[in-house]
Amino acid sequence: MHQLHFFPSRTMALYVGRLFLVRSFSILFALVLILQTLDLLGESGKILAVAGNSDSDVWRYVGMRLPQIVETFLPFSVLLGTILTMVTMNQNSEVIAMKASGMSAHQVLAPLFLAALLVAGISFAFNERIVTRSTAALSAWQKVEYKKVPKDSGIRTNIWVRDGDNLINAATVDTSGPVITLGYVTIYERTGGVLSSMLSADSARAVAGGWEMTNARRFMRRSGTLEPLGTIVAAKGVRPDQFTLAQVDGDELPFLKLKSAIDDLEAAGRPVDALKGVLWHKISGPLSAILMPLLGAVAAFGLARSGKLFIRAILGMGLGFAYFVADNFALAMGDLGAYSPFLAAWGPFILFALIGEMILIRTEE
Numbered sequence: 001m002h003q004l005h006f007f008p009s010r011t012m013a014l015y016v017g018r019l020f021l022v023r024s025f026s027i028l029f030a031l032v033l034i035l036q037t038l039d040l041l042g043e044s045g046k047i048l049a050v051a052g053n054s055d056s057d058v059w060r061y062v063g064m065r066l067p068q069i070v071e072t073f074l075p076f077s078v079l080l081g082t083i084l085t086m087v088t089m090n091q092n093s094e095v096i097a098m099k100a101s102g103m104s105a106h107q108v109l110a111p112l113f114l115a116a117l118l119v120a121g122i123s124f125a126f127n128e129r130i131v132t133r134s135t136a137a138l139s140a141w142q143k144v145e146y147k148k149v150p151k152d153s154g155i156r157t158n159i160w161v162r163d164g165d166n167l168i169n170a171a172t173v174d175t176s177g178p179v180i181t182l183g184y185v186t187i188y189e190r191t192g193g194v195l196s197s198m199l200s201a202d203s204a205r206a207v208a209g210g211w212e213m214t215n216a217r218r219f220m221r222r223s224g225t226l227e228p229l230g231t232i233v234a235a236k237g238v239r240p241d242q243f244t245l246a247q248v249d250g251d252e253l254p255f256l257k258l259k260s261a262i263d264d265l266e267a268a269g270r271p272v273d274a275l276k277g278v279l280w281h282k283i284s285g286p287l288s289a290i291l292m293p294l295l296g297a298v299a300a301f302g303l304a305r306s307g308k309l310f311i312r313a314i315l316g317m318g319l320g321f322a323y324f325v326a327d328n329f330a331l332a333m334g335d336l337g338a339y340s341p342f343l344a345a346w347g348p349f350i351l352f353a354l355i356g357e358m359i360l361i362r363t364e365e
Contacts, residue, residue, distance in 0.1 A: 024081025
């Protein structure tokens with residue numbers, strides 16, 4: 001009957017889960033401490049080189065950078081926590097005792113999966129509430145090389161928008177006034193994907209029926225003639241917010257806001273596949289913590305006295321490293337458009353889940 005229960009012993013589950021969580025978060029603390037110190041050695045000089053910056057700005061940088069390091073290395077510390085927990089239990093013959101009592105390999109690992117699911121939930125909430133905000137603040141600060149961040153002027157430059165088959169380019173978009181104003185607008189009017197004419201204007205402002213264009217003129221491609229039109233209303237299907245969509249960084253927005261931004265960008269005719277990959281990775285990234293007990297499980301089984309325990313631990317670490325490499329590679333391929341967004345975010349997760357399960361079943365079940 002033991003084989004039918006995922007958690008045959010509540011006491012055993014709590015014991016293993018507690019060992020795993022304590023070791024994982026201890027390793028995370030040590031990793032973050034070391035990596036933050038190394039990062040600070042490189043950046044503190046740049047921060048203090050700016051006139052007016054002091055030690056408080058260095059601590060401000062630490063406050064912004066720390067969440068990013070925690071997010072990056074949490075799955076890795078879960079992997080090391082799994083291996084350390086399993087190696088210790090194997091050496092103390094606790095794994096042998098569990099298996100002798102009738103527990104399967106999956107039942108031995110079950111408390112680790114449950115604890116890893118808890119870690120994944122904490123990681124997702126941490127990323128949504130803290131990491132996105134600190135990333136946005138740090139990115140803005142680094143763009144001005146740690147000087148004082150200037151206020152947004154409300155002016156965007158060189159904005160492109162799609163209107164059906166037509167393409168619209170605005171040299172400037174001014175959002176500081178009560179009405180959005182475009183400067184030096186050109187509408188590339190196309191028929192069947194082929195340019196037929198170009199409608200230009202010195203400026204355009206949003207009105208009820210579309211965009212009121214001042215000093216408009218139309219250049220006809222076939223005849224090569226330029227026709228002055230004066231003040232006209234054009235681009236009737238284009239919303240003002242399509243011009244105000246700034247460059248979206250997926251790492252700086254929480255899940256729901258990023259999804260909303262992607263919908264807006266898609267309506268504006270902008271490419272969004274790379275952002276969709278980042279959106280899906282906001283779920284698959286934290287969930288990678290659940291994979292780590294499966295990849296590190298190779299260190300849990302096999303006789304400790306056979307001398308192969310160290311090799312098994314190295315193999316578990318190798319599988320974990322391979323996953324992180326594959327995950328980053330898939331995201332890069334998604335950015336380039338070589339992989340679909342779903343494949344870029346979930347491909348490595350599914351692949352390594354199958355690899356880990358296959359190794360566990362072949363060797364232990």
